[in-house]
Amino acid sequence: MTPERHDADFQAPPGLANRHLQTLLPRLLPAPSPVLSWETLALPDGDVVELCWIAPGPADEDAPLFVLFHGLEGSVDSPYARQLLTAAGERGYRALLMHFRGCGRHPNRRPRAYHSGDTADAHWLLTRLARRYPRAPRIACGVSLGANMLLKLVAEDAQREFPALHGAIAIAPPVDLAASADCLERGFARVYQRHLLGALKAKVAPRLDAGELPLALSSRDLNGLGTLRQYDDAVTAPLHGFAGAADYYRRASAGPRLAGIRLPTLILHAEDDPFMPSRLYQDVTLGPGIRLETSRHGGHVGFIERRGGRLASWLARRVGAQLDGWAGATPSMREAFSRSDS
Known part of the structure; x- marks a missing residue:
């Protein structure tokens, strides 16, 4: 595999290309309201993180998993979270969001919080999911802070004998x-x-x-x-x-670690993202597993397009297309993963 850089197919509607409009628009549009099931996951240090699952989940225990990591001070109530979890659930994925410590319904217990490079809790969750659903492919998606954390986790995972993930999607990661x-x-x-x-x-x-x-x-x-x-x-x-x-x-920062990523990984970046420089990836070396898609517009986790006469989330459409592609590969993927996880 070789790293790939592509133009994203996102097109901002006329009059709505401004970076700040794109950043704020998702908060003004109706978001899906899926049925949610909450779970508290105990961590090795005595703290907890709260999981939020789309309910009901697939009946097939081998259905692929979609794990979402939110951005700074985000939650399952963030507009992108509802959009992405719903898109995954509609495609037969067992979809859940992990709240970083203290970002769920209750304060966390330990004298600490979370940060952009804290991969331990996410890895603990993924290993627990691997034991709970041993033959299910595991796909993770991170947004903003959660995307930087996810890329760092994927880079670290390359050094482990068994993979925690089988595919990753990073949306607007602040890699510097x-x-x-x-x-x-x-x-x-x-x-x-x-x-x-x-x-x-x-x-x-x-x-x-x-x-x-x-x-x-x-x-x-x-x-x-x-x-x-x-x-x-x-x-x-x-x-x-x-x-x-x-x-x-x-x-x-995940940027210096991207060169070592071999896992199939999609990165989505808008050049007008107000949270980061436009030439963020100009001097970054990408690993052979990475496909980087950049668009001229999109703001920070915005990417609102016009579809069917209405404003809609391009992110949900693009992530859904990626999940469709990976789901189509799951029979062979599952066989390979079951061998690597055994």
């Missing part, structure tokens, strides 16, 4: 975290930064006041953090063993 932090400090993108910071602070503040977090930080200090870089330097890095924001960004 430092560059993304810079982008969010400029122009209108500061609006997104302010929104994300507000959500992060609201979650950390009560735990900080209760003395649950080992941080040398007061509530006043927390309120004074004005950028995501400052937040990562004061909260994310010390909570998770990094020397500071720069160390965190360097060690957690």
